[in-house]
Amino acid sequence: MPGQASGDGMAVCVEDQFGKQADAWCEQVRVAVEILLDAMDAAPLADKHQWFEMIGREVDGTSLSLRDTLDALYQSGSAIIMRLIVLLYMRARHLQPLRGMTDQPYGDLNILDQLLCCPASSGRYDAWKHLKLLFLLCDQYLNPGSGDFAPHYVRLFLPGDRHSIRALRRALAVLESWDMLFSDSCVKQLLTILQTTCSSVPPAPGDFKDFPVEAIGLAHQYLLDWQLCWDGQDLYLQQGVGARKASGTFYTPPTLARSLTECALEPLVYRRDQQGMLVPRTPEEIVSVKVCDPACGPGFFLLAALRYMTDALCKAYQLYCCPPVAAPEQQRARAAMLVAQQCLYGVDLNLFTVELARVSLWLEVGDDCIPLNFIDHQIKPGNALVGTWSHLYQKYPVMAWLREAGDENHTTGVHYRARQWGADLLKVRREVVKPEFQQMLLHDQEKIAGAACPEDDTLEEGQMRLYDRWCALWFWPPEHLDIAPTPATFARSSAAVDRIVATVAEKIGFFHWELEFPAVFQSGGFSAILSNPPWETLKPCSREFFQCYDPHYLSYNKQEALLVQRQLFARDEKIEQDWLAYQAYFKYMANWVRHVASPSGDSSIAGGSASFKLASGPLNERMHAPFRYQGNADLNSYKLFLELAHYLLRPEGQLGMLVPAAIYTDQGTAALRQLFLERCQWRLLFGFVNRRRIFAIHSSFKFAAIVLTKGGHTTQVALTFNQEEAQALADLREPRLLSMSRQQILSLSPSSQTILEIRDRRDLEILEKIYPHSVLLGAQHEQSWRLRYAREFDMTNDSHLFAPVAHWQSRGYAPDVSGCWIDREGKVALPLYEGRMIGAFDPALKGWVRGRGRSARWQDLPLTHKRLQPQFLMAAEIYRDSSTAVRGNKLAFMDVCSPSNARSMYASIVNGLPCGNVTPVLQPANSSIISVAALAANLNSFVYDYLLRCRLGGVHLNYFIIAETPLLSPERLCATCCPLMAARLNLILPGCASQWLELRSLLPELGQQHWRQLWAVTAHERLRLRCMLDAIVADLYGLDYADLCWILSSDPRHIKGFWRIDKEKPEPLRQTTLTLQAFEHLIRVGRETFEMEGWQLPADVAHYLGPRFTSWQCEGSIAESWRECEALADLTCNLEGKRCQQVGC
Structure with a gap:
């Protein structure tokens, strides 16, 4: 259990001490971003309308909304601050990837000290020019051979590009094109603030050497809480409406991530000897472990896994008499690099967050001889929930046409009529798709998978494009239904179709697991999934959407809010279009979750009346794709990630996640609970209540750390509830846990299999005394209340x-x-x-x-x-x-x-x-x-x-x-x-x-x-x-x-x-x-x-x-x-x- 084979105690102490100062650190970083934005706002000859136009102009000639344009500008300012923070880490940890340069100040990063010591003049702009050059050099030296991937990645130091498909790079290009944007005084103030922050946090004043690298991701996630606004004249930050709140994403305390990681990975990297003591497995066994975080964010769980597995690997080298290849410090660095390169995988929807995860892992490995992009092929951007599989692609996804269009209840329309998109969708489904699909099934069913790879593509690229086309059908824009691939035309390609597919793939972020990590799935899947996924409910929220356009929107009652919506639509057609597209996304996503496991309507969902086998044994499980255990309640992202994680695991794989307490209490998670109890070994259920503000949400909110093994069935669940301190999971010992058998769970909750919150075995005794002689409130038999x-x-x-x-x-x-x-x-x-x-x-x-x-x-x-x-x-x-x-x-x-x-x-x-x-x-x-x-x-x-x-x-x-x-x-x-x-x-x-x-x-x-x-x-x-x-x-x-x-x-x-x-x-x-x-x-x-x-x-x-x-x-x-x-x-x-x-x- 956690704490029995932990890593360096000093690192843990530093990490915990940092947690106490986390809020102050984050606020200092936000102040730095605000100083940067203020300088942008006050820059000489700054024409913000021109900025907005350059940032918002898409490559296809369309324009971003003002909201998206401001978001890109804010992200670019945040990116510059994150660059400075990473440079301070590199200097403090003596990482000098530019040491080969002849220009000494740049080679050893002493340029940062020179910028701090130079006179702070508000009329000079030399420092900004030096920083831009340093950023460029870092990108060239840290990412060798990455030039071809520039359009597809957001590298930390990658220069801006006005013609990029990504708004962030266009915004960076606007900032980097101005030599007189940030004065020497501004740059010195930024560096001073960031360094002063460290002096207030142990262990070393003014030094990032022992500063946990999680601070990078923590600062970034805190910045996501804020949003850049413009009142027509000035730029300003507003709290509480940013991307983190909208996505239900919260910073994971390092203590919690570390403890859950150790609990989940322990059986994979350690075994117990005859005395019950933990013994590391062989080095070969340890490096064969594949760990993934499908919602990795800035990499907190990957960092915890890196430290834990590196520690185990070093112990294994000593135990199994492996000859040392270097000094202990160097051997640990090489072990860490081996673990990072062979064992760690991650996916996240936010491209910049993915880059921060890569940078954090590179800093943690601490070897400046390896490039910053050494793990790019394993930490990737994408929507982990939306992608297809080889066995699904074999059939035309006719169920994609069952989606609603998102305009069914559009009662406040000005430029768009209600149900127009829905009527168009229904017409194509009835008049084109259904007849063609029926003919295909009757005459030539094999042609359902008859699409061929474009001749100018490699096999992998061709598969990626075809998989994207298959997924794009589920999210096809309603204004282009006339060229949507139908059963008769799916195998044929056209430039117009390819453009729409590329646009949809870019917007949704399709992620095809088998193509992205082929070696992993050739060996059966991941060894472990560790994550704190988003906890958002996937349904439109008008309050959050319109608050961006009207700060007073939250104070309106429903009728007033509807009136304001009409006024906004009348003022700007793009707002109405974005609102409809926003609603449509959730409708499309709901249809995806409901039917993607049976894209031709031929499979079963948990609780359904029919099922079929595509193969035998474990392969049959792989042939049945998620999502089949989501229930009938609202879509919740954490439920989707739980089922996805179970699917991605190999037999005997370990799942460790932080999720809302609804996993063990709600009706909507009953199917997942049944899956985990009947087809897994549910090892741990550790419940928390947020009274100590572990997460920045209401103090009464409850969540849980769960650990389970895929395969077999549950006999006993080790559990505890209502813990208030994150440290409680780290201090866990088996004797302190309660145990509830699967039979007890069923007897106390026969229908939903809810796991009751008990604090002591005495509670179980009382419950088992009461239940057999009572009638359930929902019962409808003669002896019940029939309520x-x-x-x-x-x-x-x-x-x-x-x-x-x-x-x-x-x-x-x-x-x-x-x-x-x-x-x-x-x-x-x-x-x-x-x-x-x-x-x-x-x-x-x-x-x-x-x-x-x-x-x-x-x-x-x-x-x-x-x-x-x-x-x-x-x-x-x-x-x-x-x-x-x-x-x-x-x-x-x-x-x-x-x-x-x-x-x-x-x-x-x-x-x-x-x-x-x-x-x-x-x-x-x-x-x-x-x-x-x-x-x-x-x-x-x-x-x-x-x-x-x-x-x-x-x-x-x-x-x-x-x-x-x-x-x-x-x-x-x-x-x-x-x-x-x-x-x-x-x-x-x-x-x-x-x-x-x-x-x-x-x-x-x-x-x-x-x-x-x-x-x-x-x-x-x-x-x-x-x-x-x-x-x-x-x-x-x-x-x-x-x-x-x-x-x-x-x-x-x-x-x-x-x-x-x-x-x-x-x-x-x-x-x-x-x-x-x-x-x-x-x-x-x-x-x-x-x-x-x-x-x-x-x-x-x-x-x-x-x-x-x-x-x-x-x-x-x-x-x-x-x-x-x-x-x-x-x-x-x-x-x-x-x-x-x-x-x-």
């Missing part, structure tokens, strides 16, 4: 169905005693429930005051004066006609939650009122008030909340999460006093009068009690009833006192514990303490006596909380109280006019 689940109205998509309260007030509507709003003509508008309005047993927890969205202000509503105070109202007839509405008695609960809040489930009875999507509703098949109240008692109990938290990894209570939670059977629960106690807690509004009458008809003995005194509206009575309910529910679940003590532990180290409840109160007054006392009493006297006699709070607690009832609850006789209830029920219906008929009250 109906609904999300009635979407607060965004259905926003046209309701309006703010002010809208109704202006039309004469006012609230009545029931909480509904009525105008002078008797028309009814209903309050729309939002998540903040409800609490546990509380239908009116908060009331809206003002504002909207996240800035809205809400106020707590006192228990003794409850009323509905909504933000939005909906016309009663809209609710009546809705097919999604659930009428009658129902339970609403808060969708937004957290397992680390005081409670996770907040459910309340609501009757006949609409609910937004953030307050989903549940309704039993028997929707009587007793049944619904019993369900509320179960869901709001401590025990149920505990069970829910064990499977809750995110911040939403989706149905698939609650569906497999265990409930008490309705027969058992409804036979207790729990429904009545839940009703007393919940039915505390005048509008609940009709429900009280229904309850009295079912429980006639209620007529002997004062109606108002049945309302639990004091702190005393609510606490008493809540404690009783929790005690009875715990007993019905079959728990003993020790079990409930464990669940209600006051240990604050338990992240999911209930210690937060009443933590501001003395322990004797806390609900958890009193619940244990009530449960202890129940065990002593028995549940029947407990229910019959009731349970009272301890005398001192009761005295502190005051009376059980308010004075107004004691007014009048019992008969008078019920007459009041009946009058309110009648008045409610009369005041609502036709509302009862409209909505089925």
Whole structure:
């Protein structure tokens, strides 16, 4: 496990120390970029319009959008800063690849010292000229023989080119063409800032010698958080809208990368002897290991693998008596070079990031005798998710034509009509593709793969072009459908088709794994895949897209946002075109993922009803390409990378990845979990919660490090959850891990195979005690609740169905005693429930005051004066006609939650009122008030909340999460006093009068009690009833006192514990303490006596909380109280006019 065979301890110390200063380092680099941009902005004779034109002009005559042009300019400025940083590394580590030059200052990089020492003149520009020459020399000396590849690569020191196909190189050409762009003062300031940064970070002031090379990638990824903007006059940086945020890419702490790498690679480079000690494998075995990061970024995992494998190789040389070829330092450098050249592979979509990964590996190897491009053939740019395979290419991809065009919901069009592209696509599919494909299958199926390589291409180049053409069909631009390769024309080539294929391939970044790394796949695949892939959801986000054009876009509601979209489209047609293309990409990508594994519609997806074998044994797995295990949820990039990684591995290969916690909790990852449990050996599941800000995302976000071996099946998973420190993975030892068997996973989650978050073996004991004797919430058999689940109205998509309260007030509507709003003509508008309005047993927890969205202000509503105070109202007839509405008695609960809040489930009875999507509703098949109240008692109990938290990894209570939670059977629960106690807690509004009458008809003995005194509206009575309910529910679940003590532990180290409840109160007054006392009493006297006699709070607690009832609850006789209830029920219906008929009250 990690830490048992780690590398140099000093390097680890330096690395960890750097992690503490990472933010300061990144900010200094950003300041350097900003100084550079300011100098560009203030340059004499600088014409930014001319710059934008030169950068944005594509080789085919088209123009980039202003946004893309500014991005290229920003990247060019960042590239210059990264060049300076790498030069400082080279100088500090005595890497002198220019030593052969006769010009000494350039040969030993002393020119940097001279530039720092020269007078800082703002009117001289010699330093910039020297730097440009140094950059040019570095490119020539560090990349010998790379000239032919200049159009296809973005080398760090490669000079700009105004005629390049890449906007970055065109932007660099603009900057490098100006000799008077950056003054000597500016250059000196840049170098000083970058060097001063190092002096504030151990271990050596002003020296990059021991500065971890990860700092290069860290700085670059931080810069991706920013975006260059232009207000028409000045250039400026804006945070939070850059490429890193859009792609869900985050900096991986070196400690985390190192620990996960060691855990995954250990069985490949070490073995255990008879005493259980780690022994390195032979040098031949070690260098035969092939490690890949398919989303390598600047190479953090590759650097970790390089160090770990180099350390193992050096130990192997010593162990197996290999004769030393040099001094230890030189031998390690040569071992590192051997590992880098023979073992490491990487792919990333960002070309410049790929170059930084290469540079970082070169610096880490530390041998200036090898060229900077020594590993170019193994670290490559491309879209790892989009490429074809030899066995797929054999068939025409007819399924590519099933894609949507992206303009289906284009309701704000100015220059483009909605569904026009979709209609064109459908016409070609029906009238051309389908008939030709049918004819091909009937008459000459072999010609599906009949495309030939162009005569002037080599075999490899010809295959690459044909593979690109096959993939381009899936992303073919809708404006060129007339020349798209059809089944009859696919084998024929034309200049027009080739140009479009090249353009699409460049834009998407097709990456054909077999052609890029042929030797790897001839031997069966990679030995290990290590990665922290992007965590983005692959669907369009209008907020992120339009924020680039309107900084205030995030503050608009949906209707305002649609208006702004139209205004932007009217101002610039290119924005509308880019918006449609942006949406189309996600539609095309979804179709690719859905069908690429069966491009002719002839294979199966996980969960499908049919399958076939193309070959036998391991070859059959290789013949079935990804993606077949993505489920039906939204596309998530991390899921795609997980499945791709599994596919790229050879048998017994190791997979180690950092992914969101959804991998073990979500329904959308069920197919992947099944794959990993049934066809892999899932070795490790190490869960984190981001409370210590390991990643720059919300502190409640959860993620996991997973390690598995391809092949076989899982018997036990070593796991732990809710770790907060990245160092925890490095400190891991097997005895500290819990273990869960595959059978336990299936018994606790038979449908989705969710892996429950447990903190101790005690949790497993309690879960295994509860589940066998319970019914699942989602079950539909006779002994279950047979619940109906609904999300009635979407607060965004259905926003046209309701309006703010002010809208109704202006039309004469006012609230009545029931909480509904009525105008002078008797028309009814209903309050729309939002998540903040409800609490546990509380239908009116908060009331809206003002504002909207996240800035809205809400106020707590006192228990003794409850009323509905909504933000939005909906016309009663809209609710009546809705097919999604659930009428009658129902339970609403808060969708937004957290397992680390005081409670996770907040459910309340609501009757006949609409609910937004953030307050989903549940309704039993028997929707009587007793049944619904019993369900509320179960869901709001401590025990149920505990069970829910064990499977809750995110911040939403989706149905698939609650569906497999265990409930008490309705027969058992409804036979207790729990429904009545839940009703007393919940039915505390005048509008609940009709429900009280229904309850009295079912429980006639209620007529002997004062109606108002049945309302639990004091702190005393609510606490008493809540404690009783929790005690009875715990007993019905079959728990003993020790079990409930464990669940209600006051240990604050338990992240999911209930210690937060009443933590501001003395322990004797806390609900958890009193619940244990009530449960202890129940065990002593028995549940029947407990229910019959009731349970009272301890005398001192009761005295502190005051009376059980308010004075107004004691007014009048019992008969008078019920007459009041009946009058309110009648008045409610009369005041609502036709509302009862409209909505089925």
